[in-house]
Amino acid sequence: MDIIVILLSVSGLVLFFATTVGLLRFPDFYSRMHAAGKGDTLSSLIMLLALVFYNFHEMNLANLLVAIKILLIGVFIFMASPTATHAIIDAGYESGIQPWTKKPEEES
Amino acid sequence: MRKVYTFIIMMGFWILLSGKFDLFHLTLGVISSALVSFMSADLFMHETKGPGKLSVGIRFLLYLPWLLYQIGLSTLHVTFLALHPKMKDQIDPTIVTFKTKLKTDLAKVALANSITLTPGTITIRIVDQVFYVHAISRKAAAGLPGEMEDRLANVFERD
Amino acid sequence: MDSFFIGIGVVLCFLMLLTLHRAIHGPTAIDRIMGVNVIGTKTTILLVIIGTIYHRVDMFIDIALAYALLNFIVTIAASRYFHHHKNLNPKGYGYRFRKEDK
Numbered sequence: 486m487d488i489i490v491i492l493l494s495v496s497g498l499v500l501f502f503a504t505t506v507g508l509l510r511f512p513d514f515y516s517r518m519h520a521a522g523k524g525d526t527l528s529s530l531i532m533l534l535a536l537v538f539y540n541f542h543e544m545n546l547a548n549l550l551v552a553i554k555i556l557l558i559g560v561f562i563f564m565a566s567p568t569a570t571h572a573i574i575d576a577g578y579e580s581g582i583q584p585w586t587k588k589p590e591e592e593s
Numbered sequence: 594m595r596k597v598y599t600f601i602i603m604m605g606f607w608i609l610l611s612g613k614f615d616l617f618h619l620t621l622g623v624i625s626s627a628l629v630s631f632m633s634a635d636l637f638m639h640e641t642k643g644p645g646k647l648s649v650g651i652r653f654l655l656y657l658p659w660l661l662y663q664i665g666l667s668t669l670h671v672t673f674l675a676l677h678p679k680m681k682d683q684i685d686p687t688i689v690t691f692k693t694k695l696k697t698d699l700a701k702v703a704l705a706n707s708i709t710l711t712p713g714t715i716t717i718r719i720v721d722q723v724f725y726v727h728a729i730s731r732k733a734a735a736g737l738p739g740e741m742e743d744r745l746a747n748v749f750e751r752d
Numbered sequence: 753m754d755s756f757f758i759g760i761g762v763v764l765c766f767l768m769l770l771t772l773h774r775a776i777h778g779p780t781a782i783d784r785i786m787g788v789n790v791i792g793t794k795t796t797i798l799l800v801i802i803g804t805i806y807h808r809v810d811m812f813i814d815i816a817l818a819y820a821l822l823n824f825i826v827t828i829a830a831s832r833y834f835h836h837h838k839n840l841n842p843k844g845y846g847y848r849f850r851k852e853d854k
Contacts, residue, residue, distance in 0.1 A: 487753065494760055500668055501794070505767045507675030508774050508790065514782060515727045516686055517774075518715060520671055521786050525793045526710065527668040532797050539753075540809050547810060550612045554813045555800065557609070558820055562793065565824040567709040569789055571716055572828050574727070576835040577782045578717050584686055584727065610814070 486538065493535035500528035513585030514577050522570030526563065533559045599630035599637050652748045653703075659744070660707060667712040674729070684729050693722050693742060700749035707741050754805055761801045768794050785830045792823030 504524030511517045533555050541552045607622035608614075630637075674684060695701050705716040708726060717725040768791050775787030796816050803812025 490753075491756065494756075498760060498763055500672060501764070501767055503672035503675045504790070505770045507671060508771060508787070510675060511684075513686070514780065514786075515715070516684060516729060517783065517786065518727075519713070519729055520675055521790050522709060522715065523664070523667050523671050524675075525790060527664050529793055529797060533800070536800050536804060539804060547612070550609070551809050551813060553609060554817065558796065558800075558813075558817055561817075561820055561824075562796070565820070566793070567706040569824060569827040569831075570709055571705065572831040572835075573782060573786055573789070574715055575718050576831040577780075578725075579835050580780075580782070582780065582782070584688060612810075 486542070490535050490539045493531050493538070497528045497531035497535065500524055500531065504528065514582050515574065515584050518570060518574050518577075522566060526566045529562050529566075530559050533562075595637075596630045596634040599634040600626050602637075603629055649749060656744060656748050660710065663707075663711045663741075667710060670712040685731050686727065686729055687731070688717070688725060688727050690723055690725050693724055695722075695742065695746060695749070697749060700745055703749070704742060704745050707745065711741065757801055757805050761798060761805070764794055764798050764801070768798075781834060782831070785827060785834075789823065789827045792819070792826070796820045796823070 501524070504520050507520030507524065508517055511520060537552050537555050540555070541548055603626040604622060607626060608619075611618055611622065693701065693704065695704060701719060701722075705719060705724070708714050708716045708724070713729045713732075715727045717727055719725075771787050771790050771794070775784050775791065778784045778787060796819050799812050799816040799819060800809070803809040803816075806812070
């Protein structure tokens with residue numbers, strides 16, 4: 486059981502690290518939104534799943550309630566993260582941020 | 594009828610969050626759930642046509658595993674791009690527009706969220722039936738409306 | 753197993769510090785909102801991990817749930833504000849009253 490918890494936590498942490506690196510390295514606002522909106526969702530779900538497995542070591546009512554509440558946070562993040570991403574990127578598009586594109590060869 | 598549904602959902606949520614089953618807490622839950630569902634049931638759910646709602650819910654639950662698989666692919670794609678040493682050669686961002694065939698608002702919201710969660714694409718805005726989508730590479734932009742629209746049309750608009 | 757979770761929490765805090773760079777030095781205000789959103793998502797996970805370390809998950813889980821809701825509302829409100837305001841590069845607090853801009 487501990488093996489599963491360690492495996493899930495470490496993989497979630499690696500995905501979080503990739504999200505952060507992408508957030509720092511991508512060239513413009515829209516591409517950074519790709520990293521922030523997608524990496525966070527799956528890595529949060531994986532970490533919460535690992536915590537559910539760790540906290541559900543024996544079967545009784547309190548543990549069941551805790552597990553359901555952690556899964557509720559997961560469901561909420563799953564719904565809220567694309568919506569927040571969409572709201573932020575719509576605000577950026579409305580404010581007129583120009584997307585970064587590859588420069589054609591003749592201009593440079 | 595909306596008030597009854599709202600009351601049932603609120604009561605379930607109360608029991609889940611409190612975790613106590615004695616008479617005092619259950620009475621408090623009934624009072625506050627009734628108050629909330631009496632005052633703001635029309636904010637929580639819109640008036641819908643009666644039949645067929647349950648089957649839509651079941652078909653949507655069957656759609657979720659495929660969506661989770663797509664999220665896994667998408668996160669691996671972003672991870673690959675973010676850790677790639679020559680990242681600026683790999684990406685080529687564009688904004689593409691396309692017209693969808695979905696009619697109802699709920700189906701369009703589900704399609705927008707699914708596009709955001711699949712590899713390389715983010716929905717920017719929806720004007721009537723036209724989607725503005727930011728794609729991070731040409732390959733992601735090419736296969737855009739794709740399989741997902743057919744699946745969602747199968748879920749929401751099958752008679 | 754406790755020390756393993758403490759390690760996970762420390763690494764999460766370090767990643768939050770890296771994200772804070774984007775929230776401070778972001779070129780536009782929208783970048784800062786995005787950085788704060790990512791930090792809030794990490795904080796939700798961190799609160800559940802702290803509850804696991806103290807063996808009081810039933811108490812910390814409510815705080816984490818409330819924090820997730822609050823993070824979502826903050827992001828929506830701030831991005832709606834800039835959606836209407838359309839000024840992403842303000843010159844600082846009180847810039848209208850400085851002399852050199854007139």
